[in-house]
Amino acid sequence: MMKRLLKNTILVMMFISMSLFVMSGEREEKQENPLVQLTKISMVQAQKTALAKAPGKIMEGGLEIENGLLVYSFDIRTGKEEVTEVQINAKDGKVVVAKKETMREETAEEARDGKKVEASEKGETGEGLLEKAEHAMERVTGEEGDREEPIHGTINVKKYFHLKKLAKVNEGTAQKAALKLVEGTVKEAELENEDGFLVYNVSVMYHGQEWEVLVDAGNGMVLKVDTED
Numbered sequence: 001m002m003k004r005l006l007k008n009t010i011l012v013m014m015f016i017s018m019s020l021f022v023m024s025g026e027r028e029e030k031q032e033n034p035l036v037q038l039t040k041i042s043m044v045q046a047q048k049t050a051l052a053k054a055p056g057k058i059m060e061g062g063l064e065i066e067n068g069l070l071v072y073s074f075d076i077r078t079g080k081e082e083v084t085e086v087q088i089n090a091k092d093g094k095v096v097v098a099k100k101e102t103m104r105e106e107t108a109e110e111a112r113d114g115k116k117v118e119a120s121e122k123g124e125t126g127e128g129l130l131e132k133a134e135h136a137m138e139r140v141t142g143e144e145g146d147r148e149e150p151i152h153g154t155i156n157v158k159k160y161f162h163l164k165k166l167a168k169v170n171e172g173t174a175q176k177a178a179l180k181l182v183e184g185t186v187k188e189a190e191l192e193n194e195d196g197f198l199v200y201n202v203s204v205m206y207h208g209q210e211w212e213v214l215v216d217a218g219n220g221m222v223l224k225v226d227t228e229d
Contacts, residue, residue, distance in 0.1 A: 034227045035063050037207070038070055038181060039090040046072035046088040053098050054084040063090060068221035070181050071096055153197030154218030163191040166198050167217040174200035177220050178213035182206050191217060199223060 047058065056078035063072055071087040078084045078100070087097040155166055175186050184206030192201045198217040203210060210228040215221065 033063055035065070035070060035090075035225060037209075038183075038225070039063065041088075041090060041093045043072060045093060046090065047074065049088050049093060049095065050074045050076060050086040053095050054078050054086050056084065059083065065181075065222055065225055066096075068177065068223075069096060070225070150195040151197060151199070151214060151223045153194070153199055153216045153223060155198040155216075156196055157193045157198045158196070160193050163193065163198060163217075167191060167200075169200075169215075169217060169220040171200060173220045174215040174217070175202055177215050177222050178202035178204055181222055181225055182211045182213055184211070203228070 043061070043063070047061065050061075050072070051058070054076045056076040059075045059077050061072060061074035063070070065071075066073060066087060069087075070090040072090055073085065073087045076084045076086060081103050083101050083103060085097060085099045085101065086095065088094070089096050155168070157163065157166060171189050175189055178189075178200075179186065182204040184204045187203040187205050187210065189200050189202040192199055194201070194214055200215040200217055202213040202215055204213055205211075212224075212226050212228055213222060214224040216223050
């Protein structure tokens with residue numbers, strides 16, 4: 001009787017310790033990536049779905065905004081020289097993308113994403129281009145970890161007035177797009193020039209926290225989601 005009681009006590013303590021460990025991990029993940037708070041399925045569930053779609057070894061994965069959707073994106077090695085990118089909708093758990101690439105194509109794509117520097121304004125000086133190139137490399141090498149990734153929209157703007165005339169989608173459409181990702185209450189929305197592109201900055205209150213959702217004013221697609229400090 002005493003041995004059974006001791007065994008049950010140990011099992012309960014192990015269960016509590018594991019629960020605390022999982023909760024601690026979830027808190028750390030939310031602090032590192034606030035998008036976790038918007039998901040409906042966990043990373044583990046997404047991994048299982050991704051591996052069922054493309055059996056192999058997960059090389060890397062993360063939570064991000066892709067084509068206006070909140071997705072878990074995984075690079076899975078499915079062959080000696082083959083990688084399959086699988087994206088899982090973090091809201092409903094469905095497979096969004098399952099795209100095969102060779103290791104060479106994957107490496108080339110990463111290089112393009114990291115080093116691409118665009119001169120959006122005519123007459124930009126060589127010094128300005130050099131500065132952009134340095135910033136791009138910093139993002140690749142991690143030398144400046146607190147630098148935010150720039151957004152890439154569909155409508156280039158150079159000024160901060162007459163923005164409404166340039167928008168191709170209205171404010172209501174932008175708000176609906178924002179609420180699909182952050183299911184709260186819209187506080188305000190306004191047109192802005194963000195990184196040289198025209199966007200709606202939609203402020204949404206969700207569980208007592210204010211969120212900033214940037215929506216492309218050209219196609220109504222969400223480009224970025226973040227919490228307000």
